[in-house]
Amino acid sequence: MNSSVSRFSLWLLLAPFLLWIVLLVLVPHLQMLRVSFQVRESWDTLAWGLEQYQNFFSESYYWRTFVRTGVMSLFTTFLTLLIAFPIAWYIARLARGNSKGILFLACLIPFWASELVRTYGWMILLRESGLFSSWLQALGWVDGPVEMLYNDVAVIIGLVYNGLLFMVVPLVTTLDGMDESLVEAGYDLGGGHGTVLREVVIPWAMPGIVSGCIVVFMLTLGSYLTPILMGGKDSAWFTQQIFTQFITRFNWEQGAALGVLLLVLSSLLVWLGLKLTGQSLRKVMG
Amino acid sequence: MIRSVPRSRLFDALYLSYLLAFFLYLALPLLVTAVFAFNDSPFPSLPWQGFTLDWYLADGTDGRTGLFHDDGLLSALWVSTKIAFWVTLVSVGLGCVNAVLFERVEFRGKELLYLLMLLPLVIPGVILGVSILVFYSGMANDVSRLWGIELDLFRPGLTLVVMGQVTFITTLATLVIAARLRKFDRQLEEAALNLGATPLVAWFTVTLPWLLPSILGAAAMAFLMSFENFNTTVMLTGSDTPLTVALFNRLREGSTPVLNAVALFLMLVSALLALFTLRQKS
């Protein structure tokens, strides 16, 4: 069937794909790029210009938030990897039989709740009138209510929580496919825990690590609910500024410019991550 | 490190307590959210005032309105369901066609198109929403200004939300279905032809039944992803607010146990869908 697919049926199969990718991905993003270079001179006249981008660099609030969002996303990704790796290792290599499946499911189940619900759960736990505060008071460790919400630590707790699933699943999948005798050979040839981990396990798990990191990084960078609901007054997130430009200020040109900048940042970092680890997008995602 | 390499007792104990702490971390937020849906108190916090079903059933007569009498939330639930239905239909349909395209047909430029297909995965959801808003809503504005024709379809609203969500959910559906199609043994189709089936009959009697679990799985996933999406949706929503956006607006006004009730309800629905998918796979 394959070799004899006529041109007609090829186009028939190609048409929905092209409609989707062109109308929903390519054209809208190109239009966003175009709008970001348009300067509104009056209500109905536009000119080409870099004003939006100049605004970004001259207003320290913009680029500070931009850098902060990038750095915190990287940190969150790294932290998620550190937390998830031992768990994935346990599920893939140490747990046996039924407990393996159950532990894996236990990792998945919390994530069938939406980001909003998860964030809400953390708010109930961490806020001044929240559970942790009440428990600490009941234990007599603190005198009055403690506010644990609205700071950067709270934001990172929430962001790591959101990313865990997307880290654990690819890690378990790659580690599961590893031949155990590779590790045994590593020890047999005189390696210690450290060398075996560094030279056998991590290179093997690299596609999973990169895939997990990319997804978690993208989710974190683009997250909106967690930073806005759990962050304090000075822990702004870049997506929040895009939202503000579009929804509250109706300044689409500025919003589009900020969107383009976020897209450039995320593409650049994903590309850099792939280059540094020698992986390809097709291999880690497809 | 692995079962066959000896580990110390201390290491085992530390590892186990780490696992325990991890799963506690995973479960705690959801658990408290669920529990406080039944606390007989106007705030979702301690102290525990006793068990009540008010946050589901109260009809507003004594100052409490439960989920099943809250018209705002119920209509938001309905809006979300409608969106999720269309998103599921479109993205799974596209996913099937894309999977066949990428797994079974050879053509020039396939690698490039495959990368394009993956693209929505590395675009933040907010940007997907923004770009669609800028293009379609901008177009509607221009058309209205220049020719006085109102393209309400492309104003923020259900259509745009569906379009925005389809953008990235299609990629996920394609990946799920393509992974299954890749494992399909082409000889099965040849065997069907050999036993007298036409190519079309072979596709429907052999290939499609094989793909069915992945199609159902992709559908369940698409439905949930759509239902729970916030980042893309919030940019594109119009006067009909979907559930996540409605909940978010409520939450900014202050939290009440009704929100817990909705959250628990959502968790249960998701769990049912997830179970259904798992049963399909096994």
Add this chain to the structure above:
Amino acid sequence: MATESDLSCSGLVRRFGNNAAVDHVSLDVPAGTFFSILGPSGCGKTTLLRLLAGFDKPDEGDIFIRGHRMNEVPPNKRPVNMVFQHLALFPTMSVGDNIGYGLKRKKVPAAERRKRIARVLEQVGLPELENRDPQELSGGQRQRVALARCLVLEPTLLLLDEPLGALDLKLREQMKIELKHLQKQFGTTFVYITHDQSEAMVMSDQVAVMKNGRFEQVAPPEELYRQPATPFVAGFVGDNNRLAGTVVSVADDVAAVRLSDGAVVRGRVASAGLAPGAQAELYIRPESLSFSQTAAGGGSSSLQTRVRTTLFDGANSRVEAESNGQALFARLPQDGTAPALTPDGHLELSWDPDLARVFGASPQ
């Protein structure tokens, strides 16, 4: 075209790029016979089978089945069924539905279908397994289901693409015999391809040995073994020893060949145009070699060798000897008639020249 043949092909060619996977193959399979195509992997036998089944089209030549030209007939319209290499049982259907698939396509009514499924299952020795899942069956059972799925349609021709490859050794031996019986019982013409010469020898009425897209020899198994037509067949079918040298004389169809160390060995001429001075190869089977520590008999040819080692393998035990750097294997009878051999000891091997075959050296 000969209409009494179930299958007949003439001048079939199938090219991939510059390489002809099937290169002017003609064959004729009489009705009711078991015909094997034997060849190493990559010899084009799978391509040939796919041409017969209709999954591929020949660039040249014609395919006739019972006298009807098949070239333009699509696979689903050919009176040919195939047992695939990995069986290709539909995993989404029960055993009964698998077997009924072809009947359903022929619009056989449900009741009739059920009857025929039950009957064919009985015939292949799997009664009452209709409702089982093919994945639950053992390898041998799955094999029989795949066979039943084809036989129920009563095809003119059954193609089998190395279906025993996935089975373990013991089961394979058993299935070989069973396949042969089933073929006799149903009377269907089988075309069987394999790279395993034992499968081909045990089951077939006729074997075609294929190499580089061409048939080297088509003959019954015994003829193939005793009178190989080409050096390739001599080396590929059964174990054989090969001695290379120069022809010194040809008399009464027996050629004398001088090996590089000066020893002269004799064997029956097997290729035309063999004259003194030509490069030649002599093939002699391990079981044709005898140990002549006493003086060699009058007409026999012999060779002085040195024992390297003995290889014990039950009835198939052999001694590995060497002559001027060339390894030779001889069968060691296990009935006590074999001499005691010590490594590095001297051993004279002799044979009846009628059992050895001499070919003009093939340019390697």
